[in-house]
Amino acid sequence: MKMLLEFPHRVISTLRSRFRPDPAPDAPAPSAGKGQNLLRLHEYQHRVIVDIFKTSVAGFFAFSLILLSFALHTLLDPRSPSWLAYLMTAVSAALAAGLYRTLREFRSYSENYEEITEQLRAKVVQSLRPGSAPAAKAKGGVEQRLLSSLKPREHKGWDAKSCKACGRAIELLVTVCPACGNDQEDLLVN
Numbered sequence: 001m002k003m004l005l006e007f008p009h010r011v012i013s014t015l016r017s018r019f020r021p022d023p024a025p026d027a028p029a030p031s032a033g034k035g036q037n038l039l040r041l042h043e044y045q046h047r048v049i050v051d052i053f054k055t056s057v058a059g060f061f062a063f064s065l066i067l068l069s070f071a072l073h074t075l076l077d078p079r080s081p082s083w084l085a086y087l088m089t090a091v092s093a094a095l096a097a098g099l100y101r102t103l104r105e106f107r108s109y110s111e112n113y114e115e116i117t118e119q120l121r122a123k124v125v126q127s128l129r130p131g132s133a134p135a136a137k138a139k140g141g142v143e144q145r146l147l148s149s150l151k152p153r154e155h156k157g158w159d160a161k162s163c164k165a166c167g168r169a170i171e172l173l174v175t176v177c178p179a180c181g182n183d184q185e186d187l188l189v190n
Contacts, residue, residue: 038120038124039117042116042120043117049109053105053109056102057103064095064096064099067088067091067095068089068092071089074088159171159173160172161184164182164184166180
């Protein structure tokens with residue numbers, strides 16, 4: 001009878017162990033602490049951004065095809081004005097240009113993501129080595145040390161602001177400039 005009562009618990013534990021995602025080969029152990037949390041956050045943000053890119057590419061492509069089909073219909077319909085077909089073709093061409101730019105930005109993002117992920121993984125693994133000397137406690141903790149140890153490069157994109165001390169373009173929500181280490185004023189976020 002006891003074996004019958006334990007059966008659901010065994011099945012559930014077996015299913016949990018089988019469906020638990022395997023860690024990446026270079027990833028540190030789950031007990032890595034804050035550095036591991038930063039890496040998980042980075043990968044979660046990557047998945048969200050990739051989904052946004054996929055949705056926008058599909059939207060640009062679909063709307064461009066729909067407008068082209070309407071333009072073809074207005075060209076073949078004798079009751080519709082001819083300027084309407086040209087207008088729809090022009091708007092469809094603008095959407096195709098947006099699609100091209102989105103694909104180019106996605107390729108650039110993918111290249112930067114791979115580089116930053118490798119740097120983050122290397123820094124997390126290096127900080128977990130038993131022989132590594134602990135660095136001085138930074139203001140933002142482990143995450144701030146890991147982020148500041150990455151090679152600073154000028155930020156490009158819609159979410160950029162310039163550092164008051166060095167004038168480099170940095171991310172909008174960054175509280176410490178990665179290039180010079182100067183504190184930035186916090187933005188109010190609702």
